[in-house]
Amino acid sequence: MSRYKALSAELDPCERQLVERLRRLKDQGELTMRHLAAKTGYSAKSWERYLGGTSLPPREAVEALARITGADPVPLLALHEIAADTWDSRRARNVVEPRPATQEQEPEPEPEPEPEPVTLIGPTTPPASAPAPGRFPHIALTAGVVALAVAVLAALLLMLRLDDGAPQAAVAAPPSTAAASPSPSYSCRISRVDGRWSAGINQGRNDEIVYGATGADVAEAQCLLRRAGISPGGIDGMFGPLTLRAVKSFQQRSGLVVDGMLGPRSWKALRG
Structure with missing residues (x-):
């Protein structure tokens, strides 16, 4: 029987029971990880994770x-x-939500001292003349257009910076696992x-087959x-551990040499 690592205490009872039943089936069938990979289409590393919990x-x-x-x-x-x-x-429970970063309060700026009044000595500069009444609406309209253009440009720059700083979701390509070719289907018509x-299935052939063989001859022997x-x-056309055990049991019951190989004498006994 295979030696397995102890299952984690975090496993739910249903998960633990499922893994233990899968382990027993593997051991009862005398299957290795390579046999499981060949017969199921899932890699040996995957079965190590499945049976390890x-x-x-x-x-x-x-x-x-x-x-x-x-x-x-x-x-x-x-x-x-x-499970x-x-x-x-x-x-879902193990997902840890990120803690929001605490914002440090910026110190309030100190009030600037008010400028002391300056006493001008000597002749003073005459005040600038006020704009003509006819030019004032044009100046206000131009200033409004400029302010609007600056606001739109600032909004566009802000949006571009947000788009650049946003984390892009990484698209993970699914693992390119080779699809296991489906096993041929056999049916027993005794x-x-x-x-x-x-x-x-095999048109009455009695060719010698041994452990590891596949095909119609193996399926014929499984049916018989x-x-x-x-x-x-199963009737899968694969001469695996269960078929080998059945062949040896039949040879022992029939008084033949128990070698696990289906030769002419074993075929003759199977066909009666």
């Missing part, structure tokens, strides 16, 4: 593990749904052909093992 596995990963181990996915998916809610709630059992009352897991 540091990352919540996707719903599809839970379904894939249940499929390859022959387990019922319904209770696992129910636990996953509850997903508690996982999101805990992450029948007797010329006095021999056949699943109708299931007909013999020994479960090889």
Whole structure:
């Protein structure tokens, strides 16, 4: 059985129960992280996080593990749904809101001393003549236009500075994970052909297959093992740990050499 790190005490009971069930399924199927990556399409590093309790596995990963181990996915998916809610709630509580920066009060400027009156000695400069009555409206209109232009320009500059200072949201590109090619679908159509059992998948071939093989020959053997009352897991055409265990059990029951390889004698016994 694999050795796992102790789960964090912050995990919700439903999250802890989901991780422990996934660990048991992996151990019962004698699956390594590389087997999980090959059969489910999720990397070995991802499964280390899922089974370590540091990352919540996707719903599809839970379904894939249940499929390859022959387990019922319904209770696992129910636990996953509850665990997903508690996982999101805990992450929301851990978000720390930034504290507003305290504004330091600027010291009030000291009042400037009033200028002392100056006594002019000698002849004084005559006061400037007042503008002519006809020119005053034009001067006021020009001053108003200039003030309006300055205000508009200041507003535009302020908007440009705010746009430059605003933090730009970084667009994170989704990880380019290679889509796992879907496994071919096989169905068992057990029948007797010329006095021999056949699943109708590999056209009656009896080629030798060993652990790690894939394809129609493996699916044919899985169907015949299931007909013999020994479960090889799913009918997926992959000669994995569960199929290997079923082959050895069948060979031992049939009095054959228990080597885990499907050769001519094992095929003959399977086909009856």
